[in-house]
Amino acid sequence: MNTMWKLFTGDIKRLTSNVVSIIIVIGLVMIPGLFTWFNVAACWDPFSNMKNLKFAVANVDEGYRSDLIPMKVTVGDQVVNALRANSQLDWTITSKADAVEGARSGKYYAAIVIPKSFSKDMMTFFSDDVQHAELTYYRNEKKNALAPNLLNEGTDEVAAEINTTFAKTITSAGLEIASSLADQLSKPEAKEQLNTFNANIADFATRLDDxxxxxxxxxxxxxxxxxxxxxxxxxxxxxxxxxxxxxxxxxxxxxxxxxxxxxxxxxxxxxxxxxxxxxxxxxxxxxxxxxxxxxxxxxxxxxxxxxxxxxxxxxxxxxxxxxxxNTLAGILGNDSSIITAIDRSIARQNRLRxxxxxxxxxxxxxxxxxxxxxxxxxxxxxxxxxxxxxxxxxxxxxxxxxxxxxxxxxxxxxxxxxxxxxxxxxxxxxxxxxxxxxxxxxxxxxxxxxxxxxxxxxxxxxxxSFNSTLSDALNSGDMSMVKEVLGNDPETLASTLAAPVQLRRKAVFPVANFGSSMAPFYTLLPLWVGALLMVVTLKTTVSRRTRKALGDPRPHRLFLGHYGVFALIALLQSTVSLGGDLLFLRVQAVHPLLFMLSGWLASLVFSFFTYTMVVSFGNVGKAIGVLMLIVQISGANAAYPVQMLPDFIAKVSPFLPLTHAVTMMRAAIAGIYDMDYWRAAGMLLAFVPPLLLLGLLLRKPLVRFNQWYVAKVESTKVLG
Known part of the structure; x- marks a missing residue:
């Protein structure tokens, strides 16, 4: 233990022995933080700036008029008016030609064209031959990778606005007609006609019985x-x-x-x-x-x-x-000639009998x-x-x-x-x-x-039964009740009926902004990059002179003692990076101390992983570290859910250190559920024993391989 401490303190003195080494150390400490802060700040709340995306809307709808609704319905105009008041996107109302050409040139990120027959097609809702009203959507997928997908939300907004407007228009017209009918029914002459109609219904029912x-x-x-x-x-x-x-x-x-x-x-x-x-x-x-x-x-x-x-x-x-x-007498009466003839026949039959x-x-x-x-x-x-x-x-x-x-x-x-x-x-x-x-x-x-x-x-x-119900309604004055239900403002009631359901959003483990949601990815990934920079910049072997000064200690002491300086720099990296998240960017953290702990633990495991790989495999170990970086960018469940990614990535994800570090940091940001923070910490620490086994025991058989590999590389006079 004394030897390892002497090696660690000696490495610290050597790092701070001149200005260049100090600058290099400062760079190693600050680079992960700069990486983190820049990206977290960039994605802090990008969706609030969607109003800067130009979205063209061209309306050529000619409207529709029919006997069913006593008014001209132009759904396209009503949608355009509603979009003018919507600030979610930069809605640009323009002509069809400009909208299409603007989407092709990049002037607009996307464009929607409302066709001429739009209102007419929507009104086929009331006919047997229903035609779905269609919008033409143009989007420029070359201009930006995410913009087309983000603008799908704008398209959905237009479609939802159209559906709501259509329902509101039809409902409003129907309620106005019903309200007018209620007013007409309140007049005395209308009630008299209804009474006459009701009497005819009663007479017809009697005739049916007869x-x-x-x-x-x-x-x-x-x-x-x-x-x-x-x-x-x-x-x-x-x-x-x-x-x-x-x-x-x-x-x-x-x-x-x-x-x-x-x-x-x-x-x-x-x-x-x-x-x-x-x-x-x-x-x-x-x-x-x-x-x-x-x-x-x-x-x-x-x-x-x-x-x-x-x-x-x-x-x-x-x-x-x-x-x-007797039967015919009930139908024809006793005075009928056939009744008289039957009576005579009955008398003659009796005489014959x-x-x-x-x-x-x-x-x-x-x-x-x-x-x-x-x-x-x-x-x-x-x-x-x-x-x-x-x-x-x-x-x-x-x-x-x-x-x-x-x-x-x-x-x-x-x-x-x-x-x-x-x-x-x-x-x-x-x-x-x-x-x-x-x-x-x-x-x-x-x-x-x-x-x-x-x-x-x-x-x-x-x-x-209908006659009785109608009589009761006329006698009790139900028409006034109908009018009261419909109210004096059909527009207000139509708006309510067009959107009767209101969505109440209630977040479970809420996160204040998108930047805080992306903080685990943009904080922990730079720590892995910082660990790679350390094994590239700092020597992973102890010089022969230092070994002699320490009395040629055993390899395991050299391995653990020399890692001390890597661990110190890794802790500095995580402290600076996560401290900046909390103090300057104000990243949300329900548990700030656990937030810092997740960074410290992750940086130690990451640095120990890259250190062990390079000590054991030399330059091949550096390649392994880079390969792990590549896999963890998509496979660590930090940005996209692994369920959305190819199946092999979902299978690899549990075996990546970054996966469990992200889980820890998310729990610290939004809240812990069922000990998920500590289980993830245990899974992250589970990578340490295999690394110790490789660095302390399995590394010895690889010494000759590393010597052969270094000789071959140096023999090229190009690689080093």
Whole structure:
């Protein structure tokens, strides 16, 4: 230890032994500080001077006028007016030709041209074919490296100003229209018109409900017609056993089921078919009378039973006709001709049913009395058939024209009955098939009618609700409330709506200025340069005469003792440089003492690194120091975040001393979080043990390499 101290004090005496060496030492101490102060001062607050950058704006917007907004909208003019009041950049309002040429010549750093169709394109916001309004941005990327990127902020400012102005203009126009409308609604004549309109809405809602009720009635009529078809089919089956398969006479009715008109048409056609089938069934009864009375001679009981069954079937038809009569009476009234015809038919059917029952009884009691009533029964059957034909005629003339002007006519479903038994069976079979198809059609028609009726009722309910709301608004005077909400100053409200969100910035670990943010980079990097200057200017070896004067101490003592002068100069460098930051430049430092400590520690590690490399590798060590300087300029996370840089730089960054020194100084400037300052200090000191290992142990095997290297260099007579 005594030897190392003597070597250190001797080096100090030798450095201060003459004026030249003192000047050299002063230069070594001051150069890092000058480097730091000049660069920190230069970047202290460059963004506040962006107003000196010329930014050209050329507006050739022709504006837009439409019926939607009762005013001419020229967004370009409004943007230019807003930029004139903006001092962030040196906005120069000029012509398009001058703006473009100025950007090319370097007169302007950048230029923006607002095109002729700008307002028109922006107003397509309200149409189906939206066109994005575009600005043309010219920037001179040759004039300066950073200016084009900095001026992107100016471009964003223009775009933001345009968006805000557009929103403000449209909102202001809309609010002025709404305010005018509120004023108009406050007038008595406007309220009277609204009351009339509200009354019409109520009347229309009532009519919708009535229409829904009418469709419901027709839906019920389809049920009755279906039941009549069922009883007619039953009667036909009893008359002839040949009626086993369904026909196709009413297949055309299927076309109208899918809509309201088709459904009502299906109802009318099916009703007509039902009447035809009913008439045919009575015709079949008439035709079968002769056969039944003839068969009564052979088997009275069988004939009487058949007459009873026919009487029962006719009774069921009579009930269905009664239901049809009541339904149509609700629509047409009791005075309608078709109601009178149905009443006559029901009376004749009742007489026929009674006659059939009487005939059956007489046949059981004695065939001669029954034969006397043969003509009467047949005549009643014919009368019933004719009365149903009259009902069909009245139905076609009276009811059918009222069902939404049907586009098709009723098909004649009645067949011609032949006198022969085979022809009778075939005709009755066709009638049964027709009745089956008509039953299916009626079911579809009822479904459609019920669905449409439900929709009409729903629409009526919504209109009634709207009618009630509008009545309440008119009675309570809501128009004045609307006017109060809109206010008397649409412009102020439009400005608020155009920019409803205000950004509140709250810095975490705030830094007062850009110069303080860049201080770690521009302070620590010169300290590395100062360490390189020391190993270039000062000798890293101890002269033979000094070694003899000290008694030829061991190499490790020479290594550590001679480093003392390097450490002293390094501490002087960091003290001067960081002291100037705090005292003269007023760099922000939440922890000033830790700020100084970070510089002292960094300068010692940097100088020990370069000293060890040069002692171990000679001139190659100097090259290693320069190489580390190059890598650390970008890779130390001092200027650009390593996440923005190529991947290999991010991987190298943790192994660079400057990375951890920067972290220490940033914590001292803005504040410590979770012991980050001390962890970075530990990582920085972690470089010392490997350097000691190299300088004290691994350096010995490299002595011969260094001797060979020096000999080769000196042999050139050029390099030294």
């Amino acid at each position: 229409t829904a009720d009418l469709l419901g009635t027709y839906s019920a009529l389809t049920d009755t017609a279906g039941a009549l078809l069922d009883t007619s089919n039953s009667l036909i089956t009893q008359v002839s056993s040949a009626a086993k398969q369904g026909g196709k006479d009413l297949a055309s009715a299927k076309q109208g089921v899918t809509d309201v008109v088709g459904a009502l048409g299906t109802t009318a056609d099916a009703m007509s078919s039902a009447l035809d089938a009913s008439a045919s069934s009575f015709g079949a009864v008439s035709d079968s009378i002769d056969k039944l009375y003839s068969d009564a001679n052979d088997g009275a009981t069988t004939a009487a039973d058949e007459l009873d069954r026919q009487a029962t079937a006719i009774g069921k038809q009579t009930e269905k006709y009664t239901e049809i009569r 009674q006659a059939l029952n009487t005939a059956a009884t007489d046949i059981r009691q004695g065939n001669q009395d029954a034969q006397d009533q043969h003509a009467q029964v047949k005549d009643l059957s014919d009368q019933a058939q004719n009365s149903i034909a009259n009902i069909k005629s009245d139905f076609t003339a009276t009811v059918k024209p009222q069902i939404d002007s049907l586009s098709s006519t009723v098909s004649d479903a009645s067949g011609i009955l032949s006198s022969g038994a085979t022809q009778l069976d075939s005709t009755l079979g066709d009638l049964k098939r027709t009745s089956d198809d008509a039953s299916d059609m009626l079911s579809d028609a009822r479904t459609t009618l019920d669905k449409v009726s439900g929709k009409l009722r729903s629409a009526g309910a919504e209109l009634a």
